[in-house]
Amino acid sequence: MVNVKMREKCKLLIAVTLFMIIVCVAPAEGDALKKASFIPQWVPQAQFAGYYIGLEKGIYRKHGIDLTIITGGPDYSPSELLTDGRADFASLWLSTGIQMRAGGEKILNIAQIMQRSALMLVAKKASGIERPRDINGRKVGLWGPVFQIQPRAFFKKYGLTVQVVPQSFSVNLFLRDGVDVASAMWYNEYHTILNCGIEPGELTTFFFHEHDLNFPEDGIYVLEETYRRDPALCAAFVLASIEGWRYAFDHPGEALAVTMRNLQKEHIPTTLVHQKWMLERMKDLILPEKGGDAGMGGLLPADYSRVARGLRSIGLIESVPRFTSFYKVIRDSDEK
Amino acid sequence: MKNRGLAFKLILLVLSSVTLIFLLIFGYNYMYSRKIIIENVEKNAMNLARATVNQIDIVLTSIEKVPENLAYVLGRSLCAGEELNDLLKYIVQNNKEIYGSTVAFEPRAYDGEKERYAPYFYKSGDEIKYSDLGTASYQYFFQDWYQIPKELNRPVWTEPYFDEGGGNIIMSTYSVPFYRTVEGKKGIAGIITSDISLSWLQEIVASIKIAKTGYGFLISQNGTFVTHPKKELVMNETIFSQAEARGDEELRRIGREMIHGESGFVPFRSILTGKLCWMVYAPLSSSKWSLGVLFPQDELMADVVRLNKIVIILGVLGFVFLLLVIVFIARSITRPLSVLAGAAEDIATGNLDVAIPEIKTGDEVGKLAQSFDYMKTSLKQYIADLTETTAAKERIESELQIAHDIQMGILPKIFPPFPDMPEFDLYATIEPAREVGGDLFDFFFLDDEHLCFNVGDVSGKGVPASLFMAITKTLIKTRATKGMTPEIVLNQVNQDLSEDNPSLLFVTLFLGTLNIKDGTLEYCNGGHNPPYIIRASGEIEAVEMTGGIALGVMEDFSFQSKRVVLNKGDAIFIYSDGVTEAMNSKLELFSEKRLEGELDRLKGLPVGDIIAGVMEKIHEFSQDEPQTDDITMLIIQYNGS
Known part of the structure; x- marks a missing residue:
């Protein structure tokens, strides 16, 4: 006793x-903290759990950053916020980043968070689509230009002619058979489709990374100017973000709790199972079991040139920016 | 079980049988009433679901008519501008269910110029407001309400959605495409919509209350909860996300049936309470949404369960009552039995004066007690009688012993009888089968030269025979006097015996006289076994018969004597039939042959040893077999004068 x-x-x-x-x-630290802001592409779903948990757990503070995460969503364009200086860091797709760089925007990729493309095409087996060639002549739902690069390269690769239908953010058009093939993010719409009562076995999926069209997606971007002015801040942000992601994968319960809280604060309807699915897929995409040669946050020249050539081939860019001028290596010291 | 008491066996067998019967009846009753309830629930549930679905469908189909009619109108006239606005305003104003309505045009379909145009009228408080949805930011072409009916070429109900402007009410839109023929080519011109609030629908479904916790819910075509008592599910979760969250494959399966427009009645675990329920589900024919109604099993079964509880309590009470009754009955049987058992033990120790408890039940136990008392009394009487009889028998036995002594007393018993007479040796013995016998032997001198001797055998045994023997012996002694020959003696004795013989007894008799001077033996045989003469030379011969019969049978019978001469060393052996008819356990007789053999073996020995030898052989032969007849032997050996 x-x-x-x-x-x-x-x-x-x-x-x-x-x-x-x-x-x-x-x-004492507070005095030294550097203010910085970050805008993710979309609402605070599990796709960005690593950043939010990093903020929640004081990982950014630990790295000397007093971070503000600007809530993303349909009303905000991260590329705009980055270029006009309202956000210091932005999460962008690699293809978007290359397009911007090629278009003259002085931005840099300082971390390629996702190693693998999550974009996919999905079709109902009931519509008779089981192989790429079955898509020929069908109605295919496609999102905006950034999301069309891979599908179009895919169609070209397999010699398909399709009827493109602009696809909204819902999958209802696909569910009601308004289109035969729909675009989907593996971590998001695909699960939404499953949660509308369709069995995985009833679907045919086309993952682009399985068709030599791996376009790694989310990466961290910064203005060249910012990078030149304070490379330490950029490095700290990348390292803190990677640490945040590691923490999220090691503590999925906590990461999901933070995600759910943020989504509820924004009145965005979601379910825990959906966010759980998303976080699990993020781990598959950020730390793929196969590949991932670049290390966490690294960008492989091969991936870069594949995406850039893809963009150029369909005329979205005229010339491919030099890899070294686009990507600045910041490595997690733990990686080595 | 084997060594347990009667009460225990009764209780065990009766109660276990009763319990089994009770459980069978109870189980059947429960199963049957449960079946009836389930059948009723299913019927009522289906009716309720259909009625509710119809109620909703009537409203939805009436709303469907409005944009459908407008589509017909717009397909045939180029209604536009104020005219179109008035029409839309009128529709919103005069249809209380319709919250807002628009006609959204395809690019340039309105006036050949505008890329997008969608005049929208909607209720806002008591006012009807206007806005154009055709803005660059809204992009109505890519909204579900526009895109889906356009791609499917048919009217559709959209998935329910939250109206962000109108105070968080759930809405759904019915969208109808309309077509116009431009330059001879029919094409889609736009989409007409009616937005409706689903509050009334939520109210209808929310008003479904089954027992205490039963409820109804509605899911959309995607499985999204449109109404549910658990608010956080509404418009947020699908039945499939719930199934995934719970790892409930069955819920997913039911959800798929629901969104595929099927109806059914299935067991279902309530998402709200976790209770096991029955769920009925049926689709709305208009919007393809599906209504589910939950019937909590335990609450619907409450009456049956309560009834069953009462039945079980009654059963237990009955069980206890039966137990007490059996104990009482068993006691009423076993208590007198125990007392009787105690009394029986007392009696077994010889105490016949023990009191038998009085049992007035009149049943089997009462009869047993009576019989027991009667047995005790009889036993007591019997023992008293036995004591008396034993005393009488002992008296008779003692008297018989005296008679035996007397009978033996009248027979000569000193051997050698005439020690001073060297002319002959004589030895005799008698062994009666009972205390007193019917055999006799005697010898005496008629004068100085003639020795009279006889051996007889009275018919029958025991006291009568012994008395007759005594009479015979006395008569012979009386009649055999000097100068009498054996035939005269036998004739006279025969007459005497026959004269007064009420018992019709008779006696075989061999009587002889031996002249001790010359060895002449005169004899007369009255139906007796022929004696043997054992010659000094070793030959053994039977004495020749004289043709006489037993004495006491024929009064006038005339006996004849015969003579034989005994030489020096010759002997005559006379015996009664007790010798040759002695039996062994195999019912074999000792027989003349064995006797002759024995005599041959023993010849030459002193007369006493011959008799003793034969007697020993007879005992040896018959072993433990009881003696049935008197055994008498007499031997006289003539030694010369």
């Missing part, structure tokens, strides 16, 4: 001491 009490007292003492240290140290 006495021992237990003693132990309790010791614990309390340690806790108080630690608290004192933190209180004393924090202001």
Whole structure:
């Protein structure tokens, strides 16, 4: 009994001491914290869990950044916010980044977070589509230009002529058979389709990375100017973000709780199972079991040139920017 | 079980049988009432689901008519501008269910110029407001309400959605494509919509209350909850996301049946309460949404369960009552039986005066007690009688012993009888089968030269025979006097015996006189076994018969004597039939042959040893077999004068 009490007292003492240290140290750090802002492409779903958990757990502060995450969504374009300086860092697709760079925007990729393309085409087996050639002559739902690069390259590769139908953010058109093939993100729409009562076995899926069309997606971008002015801040942001992602994968429960809280705050309807699915897929995309030669956050020249050539081939860019002028290596020291 | 008491066996067997019967009846009753309830629930559930679905469908189909009619009108006239606006305003104003309505045109379909145009009228408080949805930011061409009917070329109900402007009410839009023929080519011109609030629908479904916790819910074509008592599910989760969250494959299967427009009645675990329910589901024919109604099993079964509880309590009470009754009955049987058993033990120790408890039940136990008492009394009487009889028998036995002593007393018993007479040796013995016998032997001198001797055998045994023997012996002694020949003696004795013989007894008799001077033996045989003469030379011969019959049978019978001469060393051996008819356990007789053999073996020995030898052989032969007849032997050896 006495021992237990003693132990309790010791614990309390340690806790108080630690608290004192933190209180004393924090202001000192606070002075040194650099303000920075970040805009993800979309709402605070599990697709960005690594950044939000990093903020929540003080990982950015630990790296000396007083970070503000601007809530993304349909009303905000991260590329615009990045170029007009409202956001210091932005999450963009690699294809978007290359397009912007080729279009003269002085932006840099400082981390390729996703190693694998999550974009996919999905069709109902009931519509008779089981192989790429079955898509010929069918109605295919496609999103905006960025999301059309891979599908169009895919059609070209297999010599398909399709009837493109602009696809909204819902999958209802596909579910009601308004289109035969729909675009989907593996971590999002694909699961939504499953959760509308369609069995995985009833679907045919075309993952682009399985058809030599791997276009890695989400990466971290910064203005060249920002990078030149404060490369340490950029490095700190990338390292903190990678640490955030690692934390999210190691503590999915916490990451999901933060995600759910943020989504509810924005009144965005979602379900825990959907966010859980998304976080699990993010791990598959960020830390793929096969490949991932670039290391976490790294961009392989091969991936870069594939995407850039893809863009050029359909005329979205005229010339391919130099890899080294586009990508600045910032490595997690743990990686080495 | 084997060694347990009667009460225990009764309780065990009766109660286990009763329990089994009770459980069978109870189980059947439960299963049957449950079946009836389920059948009723299914019937009522289907009716309720159909009625509710119809109620909703009537409203939805009436709403469908409005844009459908407008589509017909717009397909035939170029209604535009204020005219179109008035029409839309009128529709919104005069259809209370319709919240808003628009006609969204295909590019340039409105006036040949505008890329997009969609005049929209909607209720806002009491006012009807206008806005044009054809803005660059809204992009109505890519909205579900526009795109789906356009691609499918048919009217559709959109998935329910939250109206962000109108105070978070759930809405759904009915969209109807309309077509115009331009330059001879019929093509889609736009989409006409009616937005409706689903509040009324939610109210209808929410008003479904089954028992305490039963409820109804509605899911859209995607499986999204449109109404559900659990608010956080509504417009957020699908039945499939719930199935995934719960890892419930069955829920997913039911969800698929629901969105595929099927109806059914299935067991279902409530998402709200977790209780096991029955669920009926049926589709709306208009929007293809599906209504589910949950019937909590335990609440619907509450009456049956309560009834069953009462039945079980009654059963248990009955069980206890039966137990007490059996214990009482068993006691009423076993208590007197235990008392009787105690009394029986007392009696077994010889105490016949023990009191038999009075049992007035009149049943089998009462009869047993009566019989037991009667048995005790009889036993007591019997023992008293036995004691008396034993005493009487002992008295008779003692008297018989005296008679035996007397009978033996009248027979000569000193051997050698005439030690001073060297002319002959004589030895005799008698062994009666009972205390007193019917055999006799005697010898005495008629004068100085003639020795009279006889051996007889009275018919029958016991006291009468012994008395007759005594009479015979006395008569012979009386009649055999000096100068009498054996035939005279036998004739006279025969007459005496025959004269007064009420018992019709008779006696075989061999009587002889031996002249001790010359060895002449005169004899007369009255139906007796012929004696043997054992010659000094070793030959053994039977004495020749004299043709006489037993004495006491024929009064006038005339006996004849015969003579034979005994030489020195010759002997005559006379015996009664007790010798030759002695039996062994194999019912074999000792027989003349064995006797002759024995005599041959023993010849030459002193007379006493010959008799003893024969007697020993007879005992040896018959072993433990009881003696049936008196055994008498007499031997006289003539030694010369």
